[in-house]
Amino acid sequence: MTSAPAAPFGRMLTAMATPFGPDGSLDLDGVQRVAKHLVAHGHDGLVVSGTTGESPTTTKEEDGETLAAVREAVGPDVKLVAGVGTNDTATSVFLANQARERGADGVLLVSPYYNKPGQRGMLHHFRQVVDAAEIPVMMYDVPGRTGSTIALESYEEMAGWESVIAVKDAVGDMPRAAKLAQLGYAVYSGDDINTLGFLAHGACGLVSVVGHAAGKELASMIDQFLEGDHQGALATYQRLLPAMEAVMGVPNYGATTAKASLQLLGVTDNRHVRSPLVELDDDEVAALREGLTAAGLL
Numbered sequence: 001m002t003s004a005p006a007a008p009f010g011r012m013l014t015a016m017a018t019p020f021g022p023d024g025s026l027d028l029d030g031v032q033r034v035a036k037h038l039v040a041h042g043h044d045g046l047v048v049s050g051t052t053g054e055s056p057t058t059t060k061e062e063d064g065e066t067l068a069a070v071r072e073a074v075g076p077d078v079k080l081v082a083g084v085g086t087n088d089t090a091t092s093v094f095l096a097n098q099a100r101e102r103g104a105d106g107v108l109l110v111s112p113y114y115n116k117p118g119q120r121g122m123l124h125h126f127r128q129v130v131d132a133a134e135i136p137v138m139m140y141d142v143p144g145r146t147g148s149t150i151a152l153e154s155y156e157e158m159a160g161w162e163s164v165i166a167v168k169d170a171v172g173d174m175p176r177a178a179k180l181a182q183l184g185y186a187v188y189s190g191d192d193i194n195t196l197g198f199l200a201h202g203a204c205g206l207v208s209v210v211g212h213a214a215g216k217e218l219a220s221m222i223d224q225f226l227e228g229d230h231q232g233a234l235a236t237y238q239r240l241l242p243a244m245e246a247v248m249g250v251p252n253y254g255a256t257t258a259k260a261s262l263q264l265l266g267v268t269d270n271r272h273v274r275s276p277l278v279e280l281d282d283d284e285v286a287a288l289r290e291g292l293t294a295a296g297l298l
Contacts, residue, residue, distance in 0.1 A: 004226040005204040008136060008165055008186050009106055010045030010079045011226075012219035014038055014211030015052040017258040018066055020272045026062050030268055032073035034212075037267045042219035043211065045079035046070060047108055051145065052209055052254050055083050057274040060091065064098045071103040081138055085110030089125045096133035107133045108168065110140040116148050123154055130163055137163050142170040142190060152179060159183045174201045192218070193244045196237045199225045209254060210247045213261040213297050214240055239295055246291020250284050252277055260285050264298060 016038060019030025038046060048070050049055045049063045058066070067082050074080070082099035084107045086092045092109070099107050109129055111122055130137050139158070143149040149171060158164045169177050170190030174197050181187050181202030189198035192210040199222065211218055217240055225233035247257045259271040260280045271279045280288065292298045 005181065005202060006186055007204040008079075009081055009138060009188075009205075010043070011205035011222050012043050012208070012211065012215060013045035013047055013079070013081070013188070013206065014043060014208045014215065015047040015050035015083075016070075017212065017255055017262065018049070018053040018058060018062075019259070019268055019270075020274060022270065022272060024272070024274050026058070026065065028065060028069045031066055031069045033267060034262060035070045035073040037262070037265075038211065038215055039074050039078055042215035042217070043078070044219075045081065045205075046074070047081045047083060047207055048104075050083040050108055050140075050207075051110075051142075052258055053083065054255050054274055054277065055086075057277075060094060060098065063095060064102050067099060067102040067104060079105045081106045081108050083108045083110070084129065084133070085112075085140060087112040087115050089128050092125070092129045093132040096129050100133060100135050104135060106136040106138055106166075108138050108140050110142060111146045111148055111150050113146040113148075116146075119151050119154050122148075122150060123157060126158065126164075127161075130161055133163065135163065136165050137161075138166040138168055138188070139164060139185075140168045140170070140190070142168075144170065152176065155180060155183055155185070159185070168207045169198070169203075174198060177201045177203060191248075193241075193248065196221070196225065196233060199233075209258055210240070210244050212258045213247070213265060213292055214243055214295065217295075217297070241295070242291040243295035243297055246288045249287075249291075250280065256280050257288060260288050261292065264289055264292060 019027040082104040084095035166186040178201040189195040221236040
């Protein structure tokens with residue numbers, strides 16, 4: 001049996017939600033509870049202040065406080081990747097420096113959204129942030145949110161940048177993921193529902209949303225596949241499908257469904273989000289509960 005692909009940030013990661021108080025303030029006690037819950041349920045890595053962490057509405061100072069709180073909660077052995085991607089290079093440079101200083105093992109760098117700088121502009125932005133970070137980098141390609149895709153030619157160029165070692169791929173193009181693995185990147189599925197297919201195309205792991213509720217189960221699925229138990233991995237995937245569809249099946253999925261999942265599990269006592277997101281209504285929570293229950297998670 002061939003060896004499993006290297007996973008520099010761990011194999012099972014979740015882009016963790018950032019708890020808030022009823023007034024929208026940062027809840028650092030809640031942050032630590034969520035981090036400890038995830039590590040106790042199958043995670044060997046966490047992404048902090050990503051999209052699911054509502055990074056568009058958190059301040060730079062809050063991002064630093066959140067990262068420091070998570071590091072304190074989980075100790076030195078869990079890999080922490082700090083989201084630093086914005087559509088302003090100076091802000092991302094600040095966040096990259098802060099992430100290194102606050103104990104991150106790496107940074108997650110999404111392509112600039114909304115202003116769509118083109119491939120040359122993207123590379124110019126990435127180079128400045130990578131140089132500032134001075135720690136390993138996971139690129140994040142999610143055209144459904146950014147409005148643009150990082151071209152394979154850009155990945156070919158970045159393959160020569162020593163610290164750019166991984167890609168969180170939410171493009172959904174599995175042959176493309178295989179090409180990224182051929183270029184030497186550690187490829188992480190950026191969509192829970194595509195993970196099994198991505199593993200078959202050379203991915204090393206997952207950056208999840210459903211992992212808020214199914215960390216152990218997703219970690220088991222990854223291990224089963226990489227150990228050659230493909231039928232077992234498929235069975236686990238099929239059992240988790242109702243949860244995946246429930247978590248990702250509402251229009252404002254992500255932070256909203258992650259927080260509602262944590263509330264249903266009793267990890268947190270609320271599902272507060274910051275505007276423009278709105279928390280799930282009672283009917284949406286009922287549908288989420290049904291999906292988690294069908295998957296054996298509640």
